[in-house]
Amino acid sequence: MLKITNLHAKVAGKEILKGLSLDLQAGEVHAIMGPNGAGKSTLGNVLAGREGYEVTQGEVIFNGKNLLELEPEERACEGVFLAFQYPVEIPGVNNTYFLRAALNAQRKYRGEDPLDSVSFLRLVREKLKVLHIGDELLHRAVNEGFSGGEKKRNEIFQMAVLEPSLAILDETDSGLDIDALKTVAEGVNRLRSKDRGMIVVTHYQRLLDYIVPDKVHVLADGKLVATGGADLALKLEEQGYAWLDDGGIKPLNIELAGQTLNP
Amino acid sequence: MSGETSTIDSLIEQKYQHGFVTDIESDTLPPGLSEDVIRAISARKKEPEWLLEWRLKAYTHWLGMQQPDWAHLNIDAIDFQAVSYFSAPKSDKDRPQSLDDVDPKLLETYDKLGVPLHERARLAGVAVDAVFDSVSVGTTFKAELKKAGVIFCSFSEAVQDHPELVQKYLGSVVPQRDNFFAALNSAVFTDGSFVFIPKGVRCPMELSTYFRINAAETGQFERTLIIAEEGSHVSYLEGCTAPMRDENQLHAAVVELVAFDDANIKYSTVQNWYPGDENGLGGIYNFVTKRGDCRGARSRISWTQVETGSAITWKYPSCILRGDESVGEFYSVALTNNYQQADTGTKMIHIGRNTRSKIISKGISAGHGQNAYRGLVRMTPRAENARNYTQCDSMLIGKKCGAHTFPYIEVRNPSAKVEHEATTSRIGEDQLFYCLQRGISEEDAVSMIVDGFCKQVFKELPMEFAVEAKALLEVSLEGAVG
Ligand SMILES: Nc1ncnc2c1ncn2[C@@H]1O[C@H](COP(=O)(O)OP(=O)(O)OP(=O)(O)O)[C@@H](O)[C@H]1O
Ligand SMILES: [Mg+2]
Numbered sequence: 001m002l003k004i005t006n007l008h009a010k011v012a013g014k015e016i017l018k019g020l021s022l023d024l025q026a027g028e029v030h031a032i033m034g035p036n037g038a039g040k041s042t043l044g045n046v047l048a049g050r051e052g053y054e055v056t057q058g059e060v061i062f063n064g065k066n067l068l069e070l071e072p073e074e075r076a077c078e079g080v081f082l083a084f085q086y087p088v089e090i091p092g093v094n095n096t097y098f099l100r101a102a103l104n105a106q107r108k109y110r111g112e113d114p115l116d117s118v119s120f121l122r123l124v125r126e127k128l129k130v131l132h133i134g135d136e137l138l139h140r141a142v143n144e145g146f147s148g149g150e151k152k153r154n155e156i157f158q159m160a161v162l163e164p165s166l167a168i169l170d171e172t173d174s175g176l177d178i179d180a181l182k183t184v185a186e187g188v189n190r191l192r193s194k195d196r197g198m199i200v201v202t203h204y205q206r207l208l209d210y211i212v213p214d215k216v217h218v219l220a221d222g223k224l225v226a227t228g229g230a231d232l233a234l235k236l237e238e239q240g241y242a243w244l245d246d247g248g249i250k251p252l253n254i255e256l257a258g259q260t261l262n263p
Numbered sequence: 264m265s266g267e268t269s270t271i272d273s274l275i276e277q278k279y280q281h282g283f284v285t286d287i288e289s290d291t292l293p294p295g296l297s298e299d300v301i302r303a304i305s306a307r308k309k310e311p312e313w314l315l316e317w318r319l320k321a322y323t324h325w326l327g328m329q330q331p332d333w334a335h336l337n338i339d340a341i342d343f344q345a346v347s348y349f350s351a352p353k354s355d356k357d358r359p360q361s362l363d364d365v366d367p368k369l370l371e372t373y374d375k376l377g378v379p380l381h382e383r384a385r386l387a388g389v390a391v392d393a394v395f396d397s398v399s400v401g402t403t404f405k406a407e408l409k410k411a412g413v414i415f416c417s418f419s420e421a422v423q424d425h426p427e428l429v430q431k432y433l434g435s436v437v438p439q440r441d442n443f444f445a446a447l448n449s450a451v452f453t454d455g456s457f458v459f460i461p462k463g464v465r466c467p468m469e470l471s472t473y474f475r476i477n478a479a480e481t482g483q484f485e486r487t488l489i490i491a492e493e494g495s496h497v498s499y500l501e502g503c504t505a506p507m508r509d510e511n512q513l514h515a516a517v518v519e520l521v522a523f524d525d526a527n528i529k530y531s532t533v534q535n536w537y538p539g540d541e542n543g544l545g546g547i548y549n550f551v552t553k554r555g556d557c558r559g560a561r562s563r564i565s566w567t568q569v570e571t572g573s574a575i576t577w578k579y580p581s582c583i584l585r586g587d588e589s590v591g592e593f594y595s596v597a598l599t600n601n602y603q604q605a606d607t608g609t610k611m612i613h614i615g616r617n618t619r620s621k622i623i624s625k626g627i628s629a630g631h632g633q634n635a636y637r638g639l640v641r642m643t644p645r646a647e648n649a650r651n652y653t654q655c656d657s658m659l660i661g662k663k664c665g666a667h668t669f670p671y672i673e674v675r676n677p678s679a680k681v682e683h684e685a686t687t688s689r690i691g692e693d694q695l696f697y698c699l700q701r702g703i704s705e706e707d708a709v710s711m712i713v714d715g716f717c718k719q720v721f722k723e724l725p726m727e728f729a730v731e732a733k734a735l736l737e738v739s740l741e742g743a744v745g
Contacts (some may be wrong), residue, residue, distance in 0.1 A: 051692065072699040072700060073699045073702050073704055073705070076699065076701055076702035087697070088691065088693045088694050088697040090697070090712060092715025092719070093714070101711065102698075102703055106702040141715065142715075162702075
């Protein structure tokens with residue numbers, strides 16, 4: 001459903017993505033790991049169409065469409081959802097109102113009628129319940145004064161309501177207590193289905209205990225340098241990223257059980 | 264994905280929706296200001312001698328005063344001899360007795376403005392004293408107000424019917440010599456509203472006036488006086504919009520409020536004068552002196568304003584907190600777009616003991632708009648335990664606009680406390696992207712973010728006007744919405 005080929009992107013005049021390729025099939029969950037500053041968030045921003053992220057080369061095909069030609073809000077309406085590493089506060093704008101505006105904008109794009117407030121509320125309550133989130137977040141302004149964990153939960157809650165076909169979670173697990181971590185995992189696992197895909201960016205193996213990925217990629221210096229199964233994450237947790245660099249700038253093409261290192 | 268500025272630019276570009284001119288024959292005095300002109304205004308209005316004398320005295324003061332020079336406003340010299348000081352719709356000569364008698368063209372004008380007079384008045388339970396140019400034409404709900412003992416009429420009517428009240432209070436809050444524009448207004452004011460709420464009465468409805476400038480090159484000099492006796496309550500709203508013009512139009516109003524013991528006055532303004540075109544041409548010059556006098560103990564005066572119009576706005580609704588434990592409040596949203604300039608704020612003068620004031624100011628600048636907040640908080644030596652809280656937030660949309668904050672604080676009583684908070688933010692590119700990423704369009708995102716920013720002020724407005732104010736901001740910020 002998502003095919004990224006040789007993607008190069010610049011931020012503030014500096015090349016950050018340097019030929020990244022990734023193939024995500026419908027129904028799959030891919031984890032992306034990698035050192036700080038490698039370009040993981042940049043990838044999410046490029047896919048979501050953030051201003052200032054300039055694609056200089058490469059192609060992204062999403063459900064048969066050239067994603068890079070679409071405006072950010074069109075990408076969202078096509079089903080691309082980015083759970084932000086740092087969710088943004090919008091003072092004075094009610095969280096429920098915001099989410100309903102978002103859902104109805106997406107429904108309109110798909111040619112569906114807007115949900116009235118009663119049906120919307122019903123939907124929202126149902127989602128809160130399965131995610132074990134209290135409803136106090138509903139009455140507050142979007143992320144305003146939310147704790148770090150509450151912000152992350154709110155992202156998952158939004159994702160649950162919007163039901164995107166491609167969800168990109170950017171370190172949604174960072175800074176979470178164990179209950180919140182389970183909420184995140186619950187949100188992802190519930191959404192998992194044969195026609196959806198997910199990219200989970202994380203630094204920690206522990207999330208992958210709850211969300212078992214189909215593939216694990218290592219993003220370093222603007223491209224994927226290693227790809228493997230769930231066990232790659234375990235090795236990374238134990239050994240860090242240094243071993244990938246042992247051969248110098250180009251990682252060694254060593255064979256590990258069930259995983260290859262991309263040149 | 265580049266060109267952030269240009270997308271935002273096109274987004275905030277908008278055409279003034281109320282730009283049209285009604286051609287009702289105006290009975291207009293030739294331009295220019297002199298003693299004769301003042302005598303003519305007074306004679307046409309059949310004013311008593313004392314009022315003419317009062318005007319002439321103000322004129323003498325004005326002649327000796329200099330037009331002020333402001334640091335943050337860029338104003339071409341105003342030629343006061345090119346302004347016409349009186350204009351009334353012809354139909355005024357035989358005053359309409361009811362709305363049915365009102366010039367249909369005029370009603371049509373209100374319709375175009377989205378102010379279906381009778382509808383709105385009946386539905387919202389609002390008494391509308393519609394001011395067209397300088398003379399009041401339609402007044403409703405008089406009877407119900409009369410039953411409550413409330414006087415709500417045009418200023419000219421009050422001069423005829425309640426001269427003793429007018430004489431007693433006129434100029435008692437804003438003296439003739441207060442400032443250049445107040446002096447000018449005192450000399451040439453034409454009409455406005457008069458409200459008197461007797462002791463212990465809670466005014467049974469919101470009092471509302473729609474203002475509108477019409478005749479070309481005609482200065483508009485409103486005079487409004489509101490008196491709330493002991494223990495009374497009143498909520499008053501003014502709203503205005505003006506037709507498109509090429510000439511700069513001068514507007515210099517004076518509003519005086521007097522609150523006695525335990526009285527409560529809430530004065531809300533939604534202001535939408537023609538702001539000038541994208542290049543800054545045309546537009547209203549709006550110089551307003553608004554002041555409330557909390558004369559009595561525990562009295563309360565609250566100003567709420569939403570300013571989106573005018574080429575130039577110069578306005579500082581103020582409170583003089585004379586009575587012990589009196590309270591002054593100022594809630595303001597000021598938006599400047601294109602080449603609009605606003606210099607607004609408030610003055611809170613604490614004189615009584617345990618007086619409190621609160622200032623919430625939200626400035627939004629877009630395009631080349633310049634927005635300045637200028638606020639004075641003065642704690643005089645008698646103001647034991649007085650308190651002020653000021654919060655002053657600015658939002659910038661785009662890169663060519665500006666926001667400036669000038670707080671003046673004078674504390675002469677050691678027990679008084681003044682708290683000031685100020686923030687400036689650019690409409691977050693990150694906030695905008697967050698909304699877009701959820702599928703919300705750029706236009707909706709901007710108005711949502713701006714609306715959220717103004718929430719604290721909007722919630723102070725009467726419900727139906729809050730909705731109107733929100734719509735006004737959207738219109739002022741968005742491109743032509745389909
Ligand atoms: N808006 C920007 N302006 C300038 N540099 C940027 C910008 N966004 C990203 N960068 C730079 O791009 C590089 C990649 O950043 P990115 O946020 O994608 O890293 P990351 O892999 O998500 O790291 P982390 O694990 O710390 O979240 C960094 O060097 C960062 O400083
Ligand atoms: Mg990151």
